[in-house]
Amino acid sequence: MKRILSGIQPTNRLHLGNYLGAMRNWVKLQNEPGAECLYMIADLHAITVPQDPESLTRSTRETAAAYIAAGIDPSRSIIFVQSAVPAHSQLMWLLATMAQLGKLERMTQFKDKAGKNAERAGLGLFAYPVLMAADILVYQATHVPVGEDQKQHLELAREIAATFNTRYKTDFLIQPEPVITGPAPRVMSLRDGTQKMSKSAESDMTRINLTDDADAIAQKIRKAKTDAEPLPESEKGLENRPEAKNLVTIYAALADISRQDVLNDFAGKQFSEFKPALSDLAVSQIAPIAARMQELMTDVSEIDALLANANDRANNYAIPVLSEVERIMGIWK
Ligand code: TYM
Numbered sequence: 001m002k003r004i005l006s007g008i009q010p011t012n013r014l015h016l017g018n019y020l021g022a023m024r025n026w027v028k029l030q031n032e033p034g035a036e037c038l039y040m041i042a043d044l045h046a047i048t049v050p051q052d053p054e055s056l057t058r059s060t061r062e063t064a065a066a067y068i069a070a071g072i073d074p075s076r077s078i079i080f081v082q083s084a085v086p087a088h089s090q091l092m093w094l095l096a097t098m099a100q101l102g103k104l105e106r107m108t109q110f111k112d113k114a115g116k117n118a119e120r121a122g123l124g125l126f127a128y129p130v131l132m133a134a135d136i137l138v139y140q141a142t143h144v145p146v147g148e149d150q151k152q153h154l155e156l157a158r159e160i161a162a163t164f165n166t167r168y169k170t171d172f173l174i175q176p177e178p179v180i181t182g183p184a185p186r187v188m189s190l191r192d193g194t195q196k197m198s199k200s201a202e203s204d205m206t207r208i209n210l211t212d213d214a215d216a217i218a219q220k221i222r223k224a225k226t227d228a229e230p231l232p233e234s235e236k237g238l239e240n241r242p243e244a245k246n247l248v249t250i251y252a253a254l255a256d257i258s259r260q261d262v263l264n265d266f267a268g269k270q271f272s273e274f275k276p277a278l279s280d281l282a283v284s285q286i287a288p289i290a291a292r293m294q295e296l297m298t299d300v301s302e303i304d305a306l307l308a309n310a311n312d313r314a315n316n317y318a319i320p321v322l323s324e325v326e327r328i329m330g331i332w333k
Pocket of ligand 1: 005006007008009010017018019020021022042045131132135136144145146147148149150184185186187188196197198
């Protein structure tokens with residue numbers, strides 16, 4: 001029996017990296033027989049960097065709409081809000097007593113986000129991976145589908161679970177398996193093939209948002225950075241061509257074929273021929289998601305009702321696990 005847990009922060013807009021690196025795999029896992037799926041909107045993680053309160057509330061609903069529009073079925077998967085399940089924060093404190101500072105300091109995401117002035121970074125940003133461990137362990141999740149950038153955080157979650165089990169001579173906390181699969185675990189920026197596509201990049205031209213319409217998608221792909229060479233015959237020919245590799249990867253992921261299959265069709269062709277084909281493919285997959293999201297956002301009361309119901313279900317999973325951890329630790333009840 002698989003129990004799947006994952007989440008996305010409701011910050012700005014979701015992009016193609018979130019979709020191909022995470023959400024598409026979530027849909028696949030949801031459709032596996034015997035898998036129980038919990039997909040969270042990670043609002044407590046979002047506030048580790050300053051957020052505009054109104055935008056945060058809107059983005060929380062919009063993220064729920066994006067999950068549904070991308071194919072997560074709320075009658076089969078639990079789509080819930082992290083902050084609505086207090087056991088996450090409560091377990092986080094208990095786990096914080098077992099998380100080593102040295103390890104947290106080595107987290108590359110912390111180093112990136114804190115920048116040069118780590119002294120001024122908030123405690124929340126530093127403790128981000130501990131909350132993430134709590135998110136996962138509080139459901140005894142067995143599998144966590146994420147993009148490649150989350151691998152280090154998942155290793156830490158496994159270590160924290162192991163430390164707890166050793167210290168309290170138990171096997172109660174389950175070490176989750178990362179699921180980092182599919183052709184695009186790391187989608188890169190459209191303007192720089194060495195940088196990850198991200199919500200926080202300043203220029204909107206670096207990413208395709210799930211809310212972009214057909215014109216915006218076509219324009220971003222037309223303007224995407226490339227090199228002057230035609231497409232190669234084999235994957236080896238993509239080495240040292242980060243932008244070309246990224247566009248071929250995106251094509252492969254959207255079409256659900258391998259990179260080599262894409263090259264079989266486009267070897268020797270120029271980007272002037274490849275880009276319109278990629279653009280058509282991206283529009284055909286992303287534009288319906290944007291349209292469905294917009295439709296869902298016209299009646300937020302429906303989304304709110306759905307979330308309220310799912311939050312209750314998530315609490316029913318999380319509360320007994322938290323209680324058992326407390327009992328094991330000897331906390332008076
Ligand atoms: P977030 O919102 O930064 O990213 C959400 C998911 O999208 C993936 N992702 C990408 N995949 C491929 N290419 C990219 N350019 C790209 N950018 C983002 C991320 O790997 C992630 O899977 N900390 C998590 C949210 C979270 C979480 C959890 C996940 C909080 N608690 C517990 C799993 C389990 C995050 O990175 O969100």
